[in-house]
Amino acid sequence: MSDERAKLVRRFTAQRGCDTMLSGIRPASVREQLAVIGKTAAEDAVPDFYGEGGPVEELEGRVAGLLGTEAAVFFPTGTMAQQIALRYGAELTGRDGVGLHPLSHPVLHERDAHVLLAGLRTVRTTDAPRNPIAAEVAALDEPIGTLMLELPLRDAGFVLPEWDELTAVVTAARERGARVHLDGARLWESTVHLAHPLAAVAALADSTYVSFYKSLNGHSGAALAGDAELVRYARAWRHRHGGNLFQQWPAALAALAGLTHELPRLPRYVAHAKVVAAALATLPGARVYPERPHTHQFRLWLPHPADALNEAALALAEEEQAWFVGGWRDTEVPGVALAEVTVAGPALELDADQVVGLADRFLRRLPR
Ligand SMILES: Cc1ncc(COP(=O)(O)O)c(C=O)c1O
Numbered sequence: 001m002s003d004e005r006a007k008l009v010r011r012f013t014a015q016r017g018c019d020t021m022l023s024g025i026r027p028a029s030v031r032e033q034l035a036v037i038g039k040t041a042a043e044d045a046v047p048d049f050y051g052e053g054g055p056v057e058e059l060e061g062r063v064a065g066l067l068g069t070e071a072a073v074f075f076p077t078g079t080m081a082q083q084i085a086l087r088y089g090a091e092l093t094g095r096d097g098v099g100l101h102p103l104s105h106p107v108l109h110e111r112d113a114h115v116l117l118a119g120l121r122t123v124r125t126t127d128a129p130r131n132p133i134a135a136e137v138a139a140l141d142e143p144i145g146t147l148m149l150e151l152p153l154r155d156a157g158f159v160l161p162e163w164d165e166l167t168a169v170v171t172a173a174r175e176r177g178a179r180v181h182l183d184g185a186r187l188w189e190s191t192v193h194l195a196h197p198l199a200a201v202a203a204l205a206d207s208t209y210v211s212f213y214k215s216l217n218g219h220s221g222a223a224l225a226g227d228a229e230l231v232r233y234a235r236a237w238r239h240r241h242g243g244n245l246f247q248q249w250p251a252a253l254a255a256l257a258g259l260t261h262e263l264p265r266l267p268r269y270v271a272h273a274k275v276v277a278a279a280l281a282t283l284p285g286a287r288v289y290p291e292r293p294h295t296h297q298f299r300l301w302l303p304h305p306a307d308a309l310n311e312a313a314l315a316l317a318e319e320e321q322a323w324f325v326g327g328w329r330d331t332e333v334p335g336v337a338l339a340e341v342t343v344a345g346p347a348l349e350l351d352a353d354q355v356v357g358l359a360d361r362f363l364r365r366l367p368r
Helices: 001-018 030-040 054-066 078-093 105-110 134-138 164-173 198-202 228-240 249-261 264-280 306-320 343-351 352-363
Strands: 071-075 095-099 119-124 145-149 179-184 205-211 223-224 286-289 297-302 335-341
Touching: 001 306, 030 249, 054 071, 054 198, 054 205, 054 223, 054 249, 071 078, 071 228, 078 095, 078 105, 078 145, 078 179, 078 205, 078 223, 095 105, 095 134, 134 164, 179 198, 223 228, 223 352, 249 264, 264 286, 264 297, 264 335, 264 343, 264 352, 306 335, 306 352
Parallel strands: 095 119, 095 145, 145 179, 179 205
Antiparallel strands: 071 223, 205 223, 286 297, 297 335
8 A cells, every 4th residue: 555545544544433523524435425325316216328317417407407507517527527618618719818816726736737638728817815806807918718717716715705796707707708617616605605596606607617526525526507508518528538437327326415415504514614713713823714714614724844733633533533624734834834624514513612622632732
């Protein structure tokens, strides 16, 4: 087993043994995941055939219904779905520039796929750690076929615009003749801060991508939603990209389970994240951002090296069956590390005092 794999297995095992959890959820075993799929499948469900019919079609219909779009198409990954949405924008407008944030997923995490595979160019929208505002889009000095907005912008701290800012930046894009695509990997929980339902948000855009395995706890997979023409095009290019799997019903069933059970719970997580963030901000030397989180996720900094924090989290889990926060990484400030906190089901059981109590037990494990 590689070192990386061994670390993952150690963390998985430690988290499964915990009866208290602040960040994230207790990870499910393969058998537990199979049980969820089994319970979700209708008695007479028939598998899909290359994505046609079965739970995949049911899922596509459910997503189109939630987002209020004409159609939706299932994708094995969001990476693939978004390249196709952006390529479509370039074909329709004749412009290969895509308005992207330097912290967006395609720019940071996809090895230049949109450039190398779809022949697109990045036009940086803003260097500010938030989605671009209308004035920035109006001032771009290059044409763009599509403006992509990431709701929330994960690598800036899961930050969302205000509703008026969002509608204004969409208008600014349209005035430049650009289409609008939403990276909605975490759109499900964004409706609370935006104070508008999913369909109202998606109605602002020409295409919206949503993910099934982040806040919804599915296996994998994504959907691209928009008008029927976009979805027809996306199905053709999904095939070209090698994304037409023979059967995708396991991922679709896990996604359907997430929509039924987890989606309605997200607003409670978002509300509780404000309580958790305020409690964590009182720790010695801690910073949280946003101070009032926009979703159920936010960033936490502590004045310790990442290795020590990761080791303390594992030791606390293994010895006291309590999970604090993991995934620490060092920042450019020496001795200060950063982690993303996810307030989900298990954290609802912890009030502010219990959060601080758990944090104290965690901090006591750090070398002095
Ligand atoms: C904001 C955002 N966009 C796109 C993706 C891509 O999703 P996938 O892993 O399904 O390719 C991710 C995945 O982490 C993401 O966080």
